Amino acid sequence: MTSTAFASNPLLNISELRIAFDQRGHTSEVLHGVDLNIAAGESIGLVGESGCGKSITWLGVLGLLGKHTHVTGSVKFQGRELLGLSDTELSQIRGRKIAMIFQDPSSSLNPAQRIGAQIAESLSLHRGLRGAQANAEVLALLDHVEIPDAKRRMNAYPHELSGGMNQRVMIAMALAGQPDLLIADEPTTALDATVQAQILLLLDTIRRETGMALVTISHDLGVISEISDRVLVMYAGAIVESAPSQTLFTEAQHPYSLGLLAAMPALNVEVHRLTTIRGSIPQVGQLIQGCSFEARCDFAQENCRDRSPALKTIAVGHQLACTRKLAA
Amino acid sequence: MGRYMLSRSLRALLTIFLVVGFAFTILRLSGDPAMMILSADAPPEAIAAFRKSWGLDAPLWQQFWGYLLNIVQGNFGVSMRDASPAMGLVLEAIPATLALALPAFAMNLLIGIPAGIFAALHRNSWCDRLVMSFSVAGHTLPSFVLGLLLVLIFAVSLGWLPSGGFSGFEHSILPILTLTVGGAAVLARYTRSSMLEVLGQPYIRAASAKGLRWSQVVIRHALPNAALPIITIAGLMFGGLIAGAVVVESVFSWPGVGRLTVSAVGNRDLAVVQAALLLITVSMVATNLVVDAIYCLFDPRLRASSTSHH
Amino acid sequence: MTVLLNVEDVHRHYSVEGKNEWLAGKSVLRAVNGVTLSVQRGKTLGLVGESGCGKSTMAKLVLGLIPATAGTVEFDGKPVTAKRNQAWRAARRHMQMVYQDPLGALDRRLTALEQVTEPLEIHDKQSEIHPTLTAQNMMRAVGLTDNLFQRYPHELSGGQRQRVVLARALVLKPSLLVCDEPISALDVSVQAQVINLLDDLRQQMNLTMLFISHDLRVVRHICDEVAVMYLGRIIEQGSAKEVLTHPAHPYTQALISAISTPGAKHALANSGRIVLKGEPPNPVNIPTGCSFHPRCSLATAHCKTSAPVTTRIGESHTVSCHLHTNIRHGTSD
Numbered sequence: 001m002t003s004t005a006f007a008s009n010p011l012l013n014i015s016e017l018r019i020a021f022d023q024r025g026h027t028s029e030v031l032h033g034v035d036l037n038i039a040a041g042e043s044i045g046l047v048g049e050s051g052c053g054k055s056i057t058w059l060g061v062l063g064l065l066g067k068h069t070h071v072t073g074s075v076k077f078q079g080r081e082l083l084g085l086s087d088t089e090l091s092q093i094r095g096r097k098i099a100m101i102f103q104d105p106s107s108s109l110n111p112a113q114r115i116g117a118q119i120a121e122s123l124s125l126h127r128g129l130r131g132a133q134a135n136a137e138v139l140a141l142l143d144h145v146e147i148p149d150a151k152r153r154m155n156a157y158p159h160e161l162s163g164g165m166n167q168r169v170m171i172a173m174a175l176a177g178q179p180d181l182l183i184a185d186e187p188t189t190a191l192d193a194t195v196q197a198q199i200l201l202l203l204d205t206i207r208r209e210t211g212m213a214l215v216t217i218s219h220d221l222g223v224i225s226e227i228s229d230r231v232l233v234m235y236a237g238a239i240v241e242s243a244p245s246q247t248l249f250t251e252a253q254h255p256y257s258l259g260l261l262a263a264m265p266a267l268n269v270e271v272h273r274l275t276t277i278r279g280s281i282p283q284v285g286q287l288i289q290g291c292s293f294e295a296r297c298d299f300a301q302e303n304c305r306d307r308s309p310a311l312k313t314i315a316v317g318h319q320l321a322c323t324r325k326l327a328a
Numbered sequence: 329m330g331r332y333m334l335s336r337s338l339r340a341l342l343t344i345f346l347v348v349g350f351a352f353t354i355l356r357l358s359g360d361p362a363m364m365i366l367s368a369d370a371p372p373e374a375i376a377a378f379r380k381s382w383g384l385d386a387p388l389w390q391q392f393w394g395y396l397l398n399i400v401q402g403n404f405g406v407s408m409r410d411a412s413p414a415m416g417l418v419l420e421a422i423p424a425t426l427a428l429a430l431p432a433f434a435m436n437l438l439i440g441i442p443a444g445i446f447a448a449l450h451r452n453s454w455c456d457r458l459v460m461s462f463s464v465a466g467h468t469l470p471s472f473v474l475g476l477l478l479v480l481i482f483a484v485s486l487g488w489l490p491s492g493g494f495s496g497f498e499h500s501i502l503p504i505l506t507l508t509v510g511g512a513a514v515l516a517r518y519t520r521s522s523m524l525e526v527l528g529q530p531y532i533r534a535a536s537a538k539g540l541r542w543s544q545v546v547i548r549h550a551l552p553n554a555a556l557p558i559i560t561i562a563g564l565m566f567g568g569l570i571a572g573a574v575v576v577e578s579v580f581s582w583p584g585v586g587r588l589t590v591s592a593v594g595n596r597d598l599a600v601v602q603a604a605l606l607l608i609t610v611s612m613v614a615t616n617l618v619v620d621a622i623y624c625l626f627d628p629r630l631r632a633s634s635t636s637h638h
Numbered sequence: 639m640t641v642l643l644n645v646e647d648v649h650r651h652y653s654v655e656g657k658n659e660w661l662a663g664k665s666v667l668r669a670v671n672g673v674t675l676s677v678q679r680g681k682t683l684g685l686v687g688e689s690g691c692g693k694s695t696m697a698k699l700v701l702g703l704i705p706a707t708a709g710t711v712e713f714d715g716k717p718v719t720a721k722r723n724q725a726w727r728a729a730r731r732h733m734q735m736v737y738q739d740p741l742g743a744l745d746r747r748l749t750a751l752e753q754v755t756e757p758l759e760i761h762d763k764q765s766e767i768h769p770t771l772t773a774q775n776m777m778r779a780v781g782l783t784d785n786l787f788q789r790y791p792h793e794l795s796g797g798q799r800q801r802v803v804l805a806r807a808l809v810l811k812p813s814l815l816v817c818d819e820p821i822s823a824l825d826v827s828v829q830a831q832v833i834n835l836l837d838d839l840r841q842q843m844n845l846t847m848l849f850i851s852h853d854l855r856v857v858r859h860i861c862d863e864v865a866v867m868y869l870g871r872i873i874e875q876g877s878a879k880e881v882l883t884h885p886a887h888p889y890t891q892a893l894i895s896a897i898s899t900p901g902a903k904h905a906l907a908n909s910g911r912i913v914l915k916g917e918p919p920n921p922v923n924i925p926t927g928c929s930f931h932p933r934c935s936l937a938t939a940h941c942k943t944s945a946p947v948t949t950r951i952g953e954s955h956t957v958s959c960h961l962h963t964n965i966r967h968g969t970s971d
Contacts, residue, residue: 049825050796064536087542095539108534110549112628121548125539148916157628163689164917170534177539192688193852193896194914200898201913219826222898249900263830264855266899267882273837274830274859280795281825 010037010076011213012061012098012181017073019053019060021285027070028285031056032237034073035311040180043207043214045228045245047221047260051284052234054217058183062098063090078180096126099174103186105166109158115169116154122176141172145202164195171202175210182207183215188223200227221260225249230317233257236282236292239311243318253320255297291323299324336620340613347609348602352392355598356384382408382598395602404606405599407592414599418585418607424494425584428576429569432504436511437562443512444519444558448527449546459516466513475506475579492581503580507573511565518561522554529553556627563619567612642813642846643677643700648709650695654922667922669695671870672709677863679813682840682847684861684878686854686893688918691867693850697818700848701733702726713814731761734807738819740799744791750777751787754805761810776809777802781835797828801835808839815840816848821856833860854897858882863954866890869921869929872948876955886957888912888934928960936961 019031031053038044046054060071061082075082077097082090094100102108110118119138123129129137135154142150145168158166167187174182184203188196204227207214218224224231224245231248233241233256241254252258259277279296282288290305291297297304301324309321320326366378379385383394398405404415447459482502483491493499526532527550535545574586581587585604592600650670670692677683685693698704699711705720712718713733719726737743744753751770754777758769765772777787780801791799800820807815817836821829837860840847851857857864858878865875866887874887885891895912914933919925928946931937938960946958 049827062537064533091536091539091541093539094537100534100537102530102534102537104530107530110531110535110553112552112626113549121540122538159629162917173538192918194688194892195917196898197896197911197913220898221900225900226898260826261900263826264853265859267855267858267894267897270879271859274834276830276834277827278831280797280828 009039011040011042011078012036012038013074013076014057014061015074015076017057017060017071017075019056019065020070020072022068022070023285028287030237030285031060032308034239036232036239036242038181038213038215041207041211041213042230043204043216043228044230044232045216045218045224046232046234047218047224048234049219049281051236051281053237054234055185058100058185058215058217062094062100062183063087064094095122095174095177095179097177097179098181098183099177099179100183100185101167101170101174101187104163104190105170106158106161106163106190108170109166111158114155114157115161115166119169119173119176122173126177137176138172141175142169144175144206145169145172146198147172162195163191164199167191167195167199168202171199171206175206178210179212181213181215183217185217186219187216189218189220196223203227221249233260236288237284238292238308238321239319240293240321241319242311247315247318251318253314253318253325254293254322255299256293303327332624333617333621336617340617343613344606344609348606349392351602351605352395353388355593355596355601356388356391399606404603407600408597409595414597414603415607417600418588418603421583421585421588422607424582425570425573425577425586427500428503428507428573428582428584429566431500432507432511432573433562433566433569435504435508436515436565439508440512440515441519441558443516445523445551445554447516447520448523451524456520460520463513463516463520466509467517469509470575471506471510471573472575472579474509475503475576478502478506479579492579494581494583499580499582503573503576503582506576506579507569511569514565515558515561519554519558522557523550526550526554556623559622559626560619563615563622567615570611570615571608640679641676642679642714643675643848644710644712645673645675645696645700646710646712648673648699648711649707650692650699650704651707665922668870668924669921670699670706671921671924673867673870673872675865675872675875677814677846677848679846680844681863682849682861684857684864685848685850685867686852686857686864687867688852688893690869690918690921692870692921693867694818695870696867697735697816697848697850700814701735701816702729728761731757731810732812733814733816734810734812736800736803736807736815736817736820739823740796740803741791743803744799746791749788749790750782750794750802753791753802754809757806757810773805773809776805780805780808780839781831795828796824797831800824800832804832804835804839808843808845811843812845814846814848816850818850819852820849822851822853829856836860854882854893866893869919869924871929871958873930873959874955874957876952880952880955884955886951886955886962887930887959888936888961889914889930928958 014034014036017031017034018029020027020029034053034057046057048054056065059065060069061075063082063085065071071083073083077093082093109115116135116138119141120134123134123137138154139150142153147153147165147168153161153165158169161169187203188199191199200223203214214227216224216227228245230242230244232239233248233254235256241248241252241257243252248257249261252261256277259275262275263277264274265271277296282292290307291309294300294304304323309323309326311319311321312326314320314326366374383391404413406413407417443459443463447456450456479491479502482489489502490499532545532550535549536542540548571586574590576582577584577586578590585608589601589604589608592604648670649668649672652667652669653664654667655664673692673696675683685696687693695704699706700718702711702718702720710717713729718729748756751773754773755769758765758772762769774787782798782801782805786794786798791802794802820836821832824832833856839845849857849861861878863876864878864881865872866881866889867873868889874881874885874890881890882894885894892912892914915935916933919932925932927943928937928941931941934941941960946960948956948958949962950956951962
């Protein structure tokens with residue numbers, strides 16, 4: 001499907017992943033068949049707006065979606081199928097093999113527990129460290145994520161630390177299990193611009209040092225382009241384009257990708273009017289005949305409404321789901 | 329923490345003062361004790377003499393001031409009926425009230441809290457709806473109706489338990505049961521909503537993502553955070569139980585503080601009513617203070633900012 | 639060109655309980671610590687900065703929602719006080735605000751049309767035109783279709799809600815519009831629509847705007863002038879084009895450098911990006927001298943002891959930095 005580097009032995013292989021929610025009697029599908037592969041040590045980015053499914057995909061992979069959801073398809077991690085595993089079996093993979101950090105770090109930490117204890121919990125759970133050994137490792141992790149004055153900060157509560165600090169704590173907690181894959185869900189969205197720069201640099205450095213794979217989820221194309229080697233653009237529950245970072249930004253093909261790229265010009269470019277994508281995002285779970293982007297697309301043709309376009313390879317490493325462009 | 333507790337304590341004293349003052353005023357304005365105790369067709373001179381001997385002819389503020397001075401010296405007055413010390417009568421009634429309050433409180437906790445947690449963990453399932461239906465029923469049924477129903481079933485029809493009185497353990501079963509149903513129902517409801525609120529927080533999902541099993545997430549992360557509001561409610565309930573479950577004690581002829589207060593009010597036995605009220609207020613306020621202190625100790629966010637400025 | 643909004647050396651302080659509860663230690667939180675700015679009629683001033691810089695406090699001071707501890711705020715020549723009296727309420731029709739969270743800014747129990755009609759019923763009782771008609775016209779002008787008029791806020795999308803907020807704010811034709819992060823809660827594809835809309839309305843209604851945002855690119859696009867705030871003070875100010883292409887203050891440079899540009903050809907580690915030390919500090923503990931010195935890689939001993947004065951370095955460009963002559967350069971393209 002993609003380049004030969006990982007065709008043989010991907011770290012993670014997701015195939016035809018569909019997620020549906022039960023809501024008041026009827027079932028609505030919110031993710032419509034996602035395929036993707038991640039190689040060991042690779043950094044990919046998922047970009048899209050609300051309802052596109054970029055976060056739900058990973059909550060589904062880790063089994064964090066709760067009772068009234070149907071997750072179908074196949075998710076193979078290091079060769080092992082994850083869908084269908086019990087909660088107990090999955091809990092051995094969460095944190096230990098696949099870790100996840102969330103958007104608002106301050107509310108993702110237990111407000112009634114000191115941060116040192118929360119990191120120590122991961123250490124005890126995944127590496128069996130306790131007592132003085134655990135404390136030493138907590139300090140080491142806090143240093144690693146560049147939290148100054150770690151000895152004192154260890155005993156702080158989350159509300160005593162800033163958003164940026166809390167995000168570092170979350171990263172430290174995620175690293176405690178020494179995972180092979182880290183999923184970062186909007187890691188910088190809730191943070192100030194100057195702190196955002198620090199956190200991105202930290203994530204990138206850690207990834208290179210530990211060799212773990214990184215999935216970055218964001219609505220900000222700029223953030224993704226900095227930290228990811230490969231970018232997947234999602235819209236309304238499906239991947240519409242996937243390409244290496246550089247290729248996407250110079251040779252994007254999907255009208256939605258182009259729209260996102262044009263939405264906010266760089267500082268040194270002066271425009272009179274911002275290019276917009278007309279209309280709005282479809283309701284989550286809404287059934288759409290044909291291409292889900294058709295209603296907002298300036299290039300829509302008659303046959304775009306016939307069926308939903310499948311993701312096809314158009315160049316090495318570059319995939320696209322667009323009826324019009326693929327017709328040629 | 330220190331300043332927090334100091335301000336709370338001062339407010340507590342003010343509350344006691346206001347309650348006692350209010351009761352004092354109302355009692356004297358709402359009916360003539362002399363007529364109640366001496367009976368309506370006593371001669372006017374006897375009534376006047378009675379009022380004078382009890383200081384009831386003095387202006388209200390003077391009576392209140394005298395009362396405060398007496399309290400500070402430990403003199404709570406005597407009963408108008410039999411001249412025995414008012415506070416003594418009240419203190420005698422306390423063990424009976426505690427004999428109901430303590431077991432009922434324990435049962436409230438043991439039944440109400442687990443029921444609420446269970447309902448929250450199985451939200452919207454039939455178990456949840458069943459538990460909540462019981463909770464609503466227990467909550468809305470007035471305690472005297474429940475008490476009388478229980479008497480009807482267990483004392484009158486089945487004859488298993490006595491309908492009132494104080495002479496043995498089996499006499500306390502029905503009143504404790506009555507108190508438990510209402511209390512556990514309230515506690516179950518509050519526990520469920522507190523748990524649900526906590527379970528909806530981002531850090532619960534983050535804890536699962538860390539690799540904790542669901543039981544570990546609930547015990548280590550959900551329960552400690554849900555506990556605080558539950559402690560408040562439980563504390564307030566305890567205060568209420570101590571205040572003497574007036575209705576239940578009356579239904580079951582249980583000689584506790586509640587029944588004493590009711591009969592003293594009916595008789596306009598001022599000193600006894602005031603002594604009882606003072607005790608009840610102090611216990612309610614003390615319970616509140618303890619709850620505040622617990623909250624302060626266990627919620628790290630409160631500890632950092634002892635008083636808010638806005 | 640007349641000046642519509644004039645702010646002179648305004649301060650806003652809060653007393654905060656100290657961390658040590660046993661002592662009576664009170665500290666002062668200086669949210670706004672001496673800000674002077676003015677906006678001419680029909681122009682847009684952008685206020686940028688990170689958390690703790692005081693920009694949201696400035697919005698409230700300008701609108702008279704909170705009183706200033708010191709200094710003056712003048713709107714259209716008249717002082718703005720925070721007393722909620724008749725005069726204050728009457729002034730609402732001339733100055734309005736658009737908020738960050740559109741759902742929170744709308745009353746959940748009123749339909750969209752009712753929200754927009756309400757200001758007319760309060761201020762425009764004598765008008766011959768029925769308020770509903772005026773409201774409907776305004777709603778169409780902001781791009782809401784007729785079928786949305788009777789919807790409740792929770793039935794609208796984020797972009798639609800923000801349009802309702804805009805319609806409500808503009809229906810009385812105010813002269814000043816304060817926008818506090820109006821698009822940050824919206825999806826990217828909708829942000830551009832709302833920005834274009836704001837731009838159009840601004841021109842049509844000759845609006846004066848105070849635009850508060852953390853996103854420098856939006857500010858560059860829509861604002862004539864920009865003021866960069868840090869810890870309650872303006873550290874650089876001037877025309878948007880000038881300040882954002884030739885920033886003179888190290889903090890402004892860091893903010894610009896922090897912008898992630900899609901497709902930029904650099905690996906993170908070697909990007910030449912300015913990564914500041916530490917975090918936006920707490921306005922309770924303002925550092926001595928230049929308040930930026932703890933995070934500034936160029937700070938000298940002088941910066942630690944003496945506060946810089948505001949120096950004019952261009953036609954309308956001012957900066958507060960001891961070292962501005964040494965470091966002034968353009969951003970790399």
